[in-house]
Amino acid sequence: MSVRPILVFGDARLEAANAPVESFDAALASLVDDLFETGWQAPGLGLAAPQVGANFRLATVDLSVGKDPTQKIVLANPTITETSGKISLEEGCLSFPGLFTTLSRPREVLVTAQDEHGEPFEIEASGLLAQAICHEVDHLDGRLLVHHLRGIKKKMFLRRVDKMRKTEVWPAQPNS
Ligand code: NI
Numbered sequence: 001m002s003v004r005p006i007l008v009f010g011d012a013r014l015e016a017a018n019a020p021v022e023s024f025d026a027a028l029a030s031l032v033d034d035l036f037e038t039g040w041q042a043p044g045l046g047l048a049a050p051q052v053g054a055n056f057r058l059a060t061v062d063l064s065v066g067k068d069p070t071q072k073i074v075l076a077n078p079t080i081t082e083t084s085g086k087i088s089l090e091e092g093c094l095s096f097p098g099l100f101t102t103l104s105r106p107r108e109v110l111v112t113a114q115d116e117h118g119e120p121f122e123i124e125a126s127g128l129l130a131q132a133i134c135h136e137v138d139h140l141d142g143r144l145l146v147h148h149l150r151g152i153k154k155k156m157f158l159r160r161v162d163k164m165r166k167t168e169v170w171p172a173q174p175n176s
């Protein structure tokens with residue numbers, strides 16, 4: 001397992017198209033391990049493959065941040081099939097280090113996905129788990145925090161991004 005650099009907003013790979021996971025092989029297992037380890041180290045509740053520059057429909061979620069192996073969730077090719085309710089929540093993202101904003105999320109979601117072996121499964125999630133899953137599925141569609149914002153709220157968020165870029169909290173981009 002290894003910790004990989006997390007790409008920050010502005011890197012084109014965060015908004016690129018992500019290919020479906022088709023080979024549930026050793027390379028995928030290794031990428032999954034790296035996603036967990038990189039997420040734990042950050043620390044964060046989840047990480048999507050495009051955030052480490054791997055443009056696949058793959059993400060990991062672990063609300064325990066490495067403390068409880070039973071909470072590890074691998075989402076390969078996830079689809080949110082049903083949603084219910086709406087709630088306004090504060091949200092951050094490892095690709096926007098140090099920044100938070102409020103946005104609207106469903107209260108409950110039904111999600112189908114495949115695990116790291118390609119086995120299909122379904123999760124019914126609410127609360128923080130629903131939020132984390134929606135956040136990661138957004139990443140797989142190239143949808144980032146900023147894309148949820150409109151008008152003045154978006155403008156102000158982007159101004160905060162510009163300020164953060166000048167700090168050490170935002171790592172310099174490799175290769176860009
Ligand atoms: Ni994120």
